[in-house]
Amino acid sequence: GNSVTQMEGPVTLSEEAFLTINCTYTATGYPSLFWYVQYPGEGLQLLLKATKADDKGSNKGFEATYRKETTSFHLEKGSVQVSDSAVYFCALSDPQIFGQNFVFGPGTRLSVLP
Amino acid sequence: DGGITQSPKYLFRKEGQNVTLSCEQNLNHDAMYWYRQDPGQGLRLIYYSQIVNDFQKGDIAEGYSVSREKKESFPLTVTSAQKNPTAFYLCASSIGRLAGNNEQFFGPGTRLTVL
Numbered sequence: 532g533n534s535v536t537q538m539e540g541p542v543t544l545s546e547e548a549f550l551t552i553n554c555t556y557t558a559t560g561y562p563s564l565f566w567y568v569q570y571p572g573e574g575l576q577l578l579l580k581a582t583k584a585d586d587k588g589s590n591k592g593f594e595a596t597y598r599k600e601t602t603s604f605h606l607e608k609g610s611v612q613v614s615d616s617a618v619y620f621c622a623l624s625d626p627q628i629f630g631q632n633f634v635f636g637p638g639t640r641l642s643v644l645p
Numbered sequence: 646d647g648g649i650t651q652s653p654k655y656l657f658r659k660e661g662q663n664v665t666l667s668c669e670q671n672l673n674h675d676a677m678y679w680y681r682q683d684p685g686q687g688l689r690l691i692y693y694s695q696i697v698n699d700f701q702k703g704d705i706a707e708g709y710s711v712s713r714e715k716k717e718s719f720p721l722t723v724t725s726a727q728k729n730p731t732a733f734y735l736c737a738s739s740i741g742r743l744a745g746n747n748e749q750f751f752g753p754g755t756r757l758t759v760l
Binding site for chain 2: 572
C-alpha cells in the first residue's frame, strides 16, 4: 500500500539556520504531495502542495519539489524563525485509490531557538 | 469565512460515559474525516464519510461511532467501549472522491480528557 516516510525528529535549529526535512513516499499511482504544519494545540494547516512531477510548491519561505525519480518531497527553508517551531507532516493523495486515499507521514517536530 | 468548526475545544468526561464531539463545515465538501492524535504522535484515521448517509471505518474505529445525516455535519461519539479515549481529536474535510488530488482542511481540534 501507499506510505510516507519522514525523517525522525525532533529537529533543533538556531534562528536563521537552513532547514531540510526529508520526505519519501511509496505510491502505486501518481499522487499529489502535501506538507502540513501543526502549531501547538491546533489543527493542521496546509503549508504547500505539488500535484505532478517536477512541480515546486512554495509558501511563507518554505519550498518542496516533487521528485518522481527519487520519490521524494523534501521541505526546505533558507532561514528559519522561532515562529516556525511546529510539527510538520508530509502527506500524499492517490487518485487511483477509491475511498480513503490520503496518507500522512508520522510528523517531524521542529524547534527553533533564538 | 468558510471553514471547519469543532466544539468544544476542551472536553472532560468521567470514565464510562459516552461523549459526542461536534464537527461542522461550510465549505460544501462531500468528504469528511475524523482523526485521533496522541501526544507526540501522528494522525490515525477513525472514520471517514464520502457522502451523506454513508461512512466507512478507518484504522482505529473500535469504540467510536459516527453519523452523516447532513452534508455539513459529521459528529463523532466516543463510547464507553473505547479503552483509552483521552486524546486530541481532529476533524477534516475535502472536496470529495471525484477530485482525488485535493487537500484536506482541518478544524482546530477537540482535546478530550477522561477522568
